[in-house]
Amino acid sequence: MALSVTDDALLQTIHLYSTQPGKEQLNLQLFGMPGHGKSSLINTCLHIVQRGAFMNVAGSGKSNYPITMERKEYELTPKVFITDNRGVSKMSPEEQDEMAAQMGQMRSNNMVKWDRSFREKLDLIHRQYSDRPKEITVPVFVYSAESLLTTERYAEIEPFIREAHKITDIYPIIVLTKVTSRTTMVADCHPLFKNFGAIKIFQVENYTVEKHEHNPQTQAEILRFLDTCLHEAEESVRRATKDPQIEYVRHAMDQVYHILEKEQEKHENKIREMEEKLEKNKEEQRQIVNIYKDKDKELQDLRKRRKSKCSVM
């Protein structure tokens, strides 16, 4: 594998990278829909950084089985890890929630669980807050240039990008994959992602099981991408404006607030319904009483009339 002077320098920077005191490792968290090339991106990064033979370490092509709940971490260097997350099919609130948990480093047993109950979520915060992992998280969003970025898709992705930024204080780094055959689509994607604030965009033709002969463009782009991730991580530590875990707790608290608000609304509606029912019952009672009164009056009149008839006779 030939290395240009620039590539060689970048590769060295990556290998020599060491986290700042207090932080043990850097974690590049990959997100994106199934089949968009996350596992392939990991294989490509491992192959380029470690300079060994190409291997399908991350299990590329196995993404069509959504039951895979695993979240796997791969070591690029002793200080830099790259994490493959379960493919996201729809950017549903549950999935966004789970991504928020992962970016806030609030996860349990490395298992991805979309439907974590509220109680579990709070317990997790409790348990992990005292034993906080010292990772720096850089969110990376993987998007295939073969997939049309429609308005609906755009609307689905937007909250994720916003949330990822809110939690990590880093705009997700965008990696567009499968770019060779889709150059026009790639150009269309750029302004859309930039609109989200995600201005760091890379175009990668991944190495795949079928096609992994040396590609100087892929190599250069991957090295630039990794170098940018390191820079972003260091910048965020330097800014130190946000603590991802506190941001996650905030996110969870917002949810408690919304759940309580909804519950209260439900109760208020129920009370209103019962009050209306009570009012209706009272009205019915009033009507029955009136009917009785009328009947009673009729009866008395009848008696009076009978009495007078009798006295006449």
Ligand SMILES: Nc1nc2c(ncn2[C@@H]2O[C@H](COP(=O)(O)OP(=O)(O)O)[C@@H](O)[C@H]2O)c(=O)[nH]1
């Ligand atoms: N041509 C091409 N194929 C790719 C690229 N990246 C991934 N693939 C193929 O797309 C399919 C899904 O990739 P995979 O990495 O498993 O996606 P994941 O579900 O996001 O992990 C596999 O068949 C890969 O070989 C790429 O950049 N170019």
Ligand SMILES: [Mg+2]
């Ligand atoms: Mg995969």
